[in-house]
Amino acid sequence: MAGKVFFSVSMSLDGFSASESMEGILATPEQRERDPRLGRWMAQWMELQAWIFPLRFFRENLKLGQGGEEGRDNDIARETFERTGASVMGKRMFDLGEPTWPAEAPFHTSVFVVTHTEREPWQRPGGTTFHFVNDGIERALDQAREAAGDRDVRIAGGSATILEYLNAGLVDEFSIALAPVLFGAGTRLFDGVDASRVALAPVRSEASSRVTHLTYAVRPR
């Protein structure tokens, strides 16, 4: 039986899934000192993701060391990982991750990168293999479904790629970790959504001490 196609992201209360630039995360402390915007973008991103950094699962998966918090947030992060049989991501997300993921990239499955760049599959220790798909989002999803078997396919990001799949009617459900922060500016998760085609049905809403986990099923209108 085929699994579901889903995405799962953190979002600010005002709808942003990323700050104005990811340069804040890639910058050195010296660069952040010279350009206060870099520090602000970094701080926003840290606030958005603050629920995930202390988790035991996150620390284990990114090889950050032993220990960490258990509890419902940790269970949700682990469940999201365990249901995922393959991921799809856009080229920009891959380009940002390539220099920053540890050698043992945190996917441990096949990852299909939607890109115009032709490149041989890139196999990493720990079971992650990146496949570069040059013929569009549907073909990337087909391959991911096949690789996932009866597990689910995660549209990993970024938000432009998520929106392409959502507007194409290819997403079954999604989860948002709604963070108690206002960005004011940045990249909006649902910017460009085709509201005339996408309807939502609430599946689950669960508050932890740090965020509210919201899950919706996607329905055609």
Place this chain on the structure above:
Amino acid sequence: MAGKVFFSVSMSLDGFSASESMEGILATPEQRERDPRLGRWMAQWMELQAWIFPLRFFRENLKLGQGGEEGRDNDIARETFERTGASVMGKRMFDLGEPTWPAEAPFHTSVFVVTHTEREPWQRPGGTTFHFVNDGIERALDQAREAAGDRDVRIAGGSATILEYLNAGLVDEFSIALAPVLFGAGTRLFDGVDASRVALAPVRSEASSRVTHLTYAVRPR
């Protein structure tokens, strides 16, 4: 003891508190037939507010008739009303409400309208009196606090007025009924928020069958 200053609104998952135009709500069925956008705006607004229409409290308060749903949504709507000792609203919200509220306007307290228009207080049956304040948001709030006694002051809307109070550091907490709908376009509740000044602390998050009720305290950064 002085009460709190709060706002309480419905918001779409992508951050909108109103559709592109309120003309959809004011239009006749014939006008909506001629201009499909009017029907779309109306439908969006109905989806956003869908949790509130069936409630017993809402029906009673707007004199729509007996009956209606009880339960947690109804309790929350009633509690929001009962905590409110006075309201503040912007001129546009007043102008939209003036022709559409029933004679017995649904506030049953003093309402302070921030406007440049000079006008004598307008007393309605059922205890609502509209006061027109011409000297700014702080003065309107002072008057509302005084009228509210030990109850709370609600910044009723619209979103531009809510944002003025939020950015001025005059809001203590707020509640959002997060509706399972994507608008794609319209009026964003937090558009123009000064994210460098406004920090949030989660107070409560509670799902009903229709929406997720989120409450945050506002903290200066």
